[in-house]
Amino acid sequence: xxxxxxxxxxxxxxxxxxxxxxxxxxxxxxxxxxxxxxxxxxxxxxxxxxxxxxxxxxxxxxxxxxxxxxxxxxxxxxxxxxxxxxxxxxxxxxxxxxxxxxxxxxxxxxxxxxxxxxxxxxxxxxxxxxxxxxxxxxxxxxxxxxxxxxxxxxxxxxxxxxxxxxxxxxxxxxxxxxxxxxxxxxxxxxxxxxxxxxxxxxxxxxxxxxxxxxxxxxxxxxxxxxxx
Amino acid sequence: xxxxxxxxxxxxxxxxxxxxxxxxxxxxxxxxxxxxxxxxxxxxxxxxxxxxxxxxxxxxxxxxxxxxxxxxxxxxxxxxxxxxxxxxxxxxxxxxxxxxxxxxxxxxxxxxxxxxxxxxxxxxxxxxxxxxxxxxxxxxxxxxxxxxxxxxxxxxxxxxxxxxxxxxxxxxxxxxxxxxxxxxxxxxxxxxxxxxxxxxxxxxxxxxxxxxxxxxxxxxxxxxxxxx
DNA sequence: TTTAAAACATGATATTTGTCACAATTTTAA
DNA sequence: TTAAAATTGTGACAAATATCATGTTTTAAA
Numbered sequence: 001x002x003x004x005x006x007x008x009x010x011x012x013x014x015x016x017x018x019x020x021x022x023x024x025x026x027x028x029x030x031x032x033x034x035x036x037x038x039x040x041x042x043x044x045x046x047x048x049x050x051x052x053x054x055x056x057x058x059x060x061x062x063x064x065x066x067x068x069x070x071x072x073x074x075x076x077x078x079x080x081x082x083x084x085x086x087x088x089x090x091x092x093x094x095x096x097x098x099x100x101x102x103x104x105x106x107x108x109x110x111x112x113x114x115x116x117x118x119x120x121x122x123x124x125x126x127x128x129x130x131x132x133x134x135x136x137x138x139x140x141x142x143x144x145x146x147x148x149x150x151x152x153x154x155x156x157x158x159x160x161x162x163x164x165x166x167x168x169x170x171x172x173x174x175x176x177x178x179x180x181x182x183x184x185x186x187x188x189x190x191x192x193x194x195x196x197x198x199x200x201x202x203x204x205x206x207x208x209x210x211x212x213x214x215x216x217x218x219x220x221x222x223x224x225x226x227x228x
Numbered sequence: 229x230x231x232x233x234x235x236x237x238x239x240x241x242x243x244x245x246x247x248x249x250x251x252x253x254x255x256x257x258x259x260x261x262x263x264x265x266x267x268x269x270x271x272x273x274x275x276x277x278x279x280x281x282x283x284x285x286x287x288x289x290x291x292x293x294x295x296x297x298x299x300x301x302x303x304x305x306x307x308x309x310x311x312x313x314x315x316x317x318x319x320x321x322x323x324x325x326x327x328x329x330x331x332x333x334x335x336x337x338x339x340x341x342x343x344x345x346x347x348x349x350x351x352x353x354x355x356x357x358x359x360x361x362x363x364x365x366x367x368x369x370x371x372x373x374x375x376x377x378x379x380x381x382x383x384x385x386x387x388x389x390x391x392x393x394x395x396x397x398x399x400x401x402x403x404x405x406x407x408x409x410x411x412x413x414x415x416x417x418x419x420x421x422x423x424x425x426x427x428x429x430x431x432x433x434x435x436x437x438x439x440x441x442x443x444x445x446x447x448x449x450x451x452x453x454x455x456x
Numbered sequence: 457t458t459t460a461a462a463a464c465a466t467g468a469t470a471t472t473t474g475t476c477a478c479a480a481t482t483t484t485a486a
Numbered sequence: 487t488t489a490a491a492a493t494t495g496t497g498a499c500a501a502a503t504a505t506c507a508t509g510t511t512t513t514a515a516a
Contacts (some may be wrong), residue, residue: 063367065375066454073367086359088353089360094367117356118349123343125316128352131359132317138366139291139301139322145373145417147293150503179464187374189504194465208510210464302503378473417474422495438482438494 012079014126041097050109052082057103073186153186155225176211240307242354269325278337280310285331300412326376383453404439
């Protein structure tokens with residue numbers, strides 16, 4: 001099993017602020033897991049016993065609405081931590097995490113993380129900063145959901161996906177989502193998402209073949225997301 | 229000027245975890261401010277030099293959308309802290325705070341708070357828990373905004389207002405908001421909010437005279453918010 | 457490879473919501 | 487106190503979006 005103190009993934013998140021000794025201790029109590037495409041890392045209502053550090057793959061983090069539809073709150077990928085919040089607030093998870101492709105994750109037990117949070121102010125301040133940023137981000141999403149049209153949100157989501165996941169050499173956005181998943185990110189009916197994607201294609205603003213989506217005209221997409 | 233170590237407001241937020249010495253130090257560097265109805269505590273883009281502890285009054289915390297409309301993210305009232313997030317992430321504020329009535333707030337300089345965050349793990353863990361809760365709450369709002377109809381959101385907002393502010397002896401919800409503010413909380417046009425409020429009144433689910441709103445049938449309101 | 461299931465797509469239609477116009481009422485300030 | 491401004495309220499209509507029905511294509515499993 002690989003060692004935390006040598007792991008490069010750690011450089012991508014708050015764990016980079018841990019000392020060498022703390023990392024060695026962590027390495028000794030962590031476990032590695034493989035999660036297959038479609039499987040859950042955890043479900044709504046689960047009591048998490050630790051946090052997950054994503055080494056490989058992507059998962060969708062979602063929540064059931066009172067209307068019985070699923071809403072995707074975020075996509076979590078290499079280098080991200082998953083589950084800190086339920087751990088810190090000491091409640092069962094309000095979210096569900098499903099792998100979009102095969103994943104490699106490390107599991108770090110709760111006690112280990114909590115010990116570090118209490119003993120290492122650099123670490124806890126980093127987690128705090130992270131949460132402050134997430135909260136700011138969440139505010140933006142709330143305003144977008146409340147004020148933007150479905151078309152605007154779709155345009156913005158496509159830009160966000162490209163910014164987060166980048167593109168391959170054929171200019172295809174490096175994450176494959178079903179139309180339903182896209183609809184569940186922007187909060188609309190699958191049919192509406194499909195229709196609007198087709199519109200964008202017809203107007204040569206994007207191109208797609210199945211789940212492979214490319215942005216052809218990002219400045220126009222930007223304009224659309226701002227309501228023009 | 230009153231002393232932090234004797235202040236009962238502090239018991240309502242994370243400041244309760246500070247030691248007596250920390251509170252005395254804080255008391256010596258804090259300043260008290262009066263903010264009149266309609267005035268801003270801070271604006272979007274301001275660089276905050278500290279946090280505000282609300283002693284009296286209510287303010288709305290809002291953000292401009294790209295569409296040019298204002299969206300109210302939250303209402304902040306007695307006992308709440310305001311501004312910790314911008315402080316922690318060390319960025320200019322993404323939010324604006326406007327007093328809904330005359331307010332009394334204490335201002336605690338940034339250096340003081342940051343010192344306590346680094347030195348007192350109990351305090352920083354409490355702030356962390358607070359943020360984790362806010363983030364969970366934000367997730368719920370995102371899903372509501374994305375999936376619920378305007379009518380559902382209005383019903384839920386009325387219930388939330390009553391839960392947060394309570395009622396006076398005449399059963400009137402103890403916060404006065406304009407129709408426009410209500411519309412800006414649920415993310416709809418003012419006219420739509422007015423129409424739906426009138427509907428609820430016609431069906432004897434609520435009652436109102438101007439800004440004084442009473443809930444007559446909260447179980448029905450609950451049903452509506454859940455989509456029936 | 458064949459077949460069933462899932463995902464994608466599109467049309468028709470109903471519902472929700474926004475926009476504009478304007479009137480009535482309330483609040484604010486001179 | 488009175489005039490101006492802001493807020494509240496309502497109707498008519500347009501635009502956005504959801505829903506339902508149905509067909510096609512793609513994917514996965516036997």
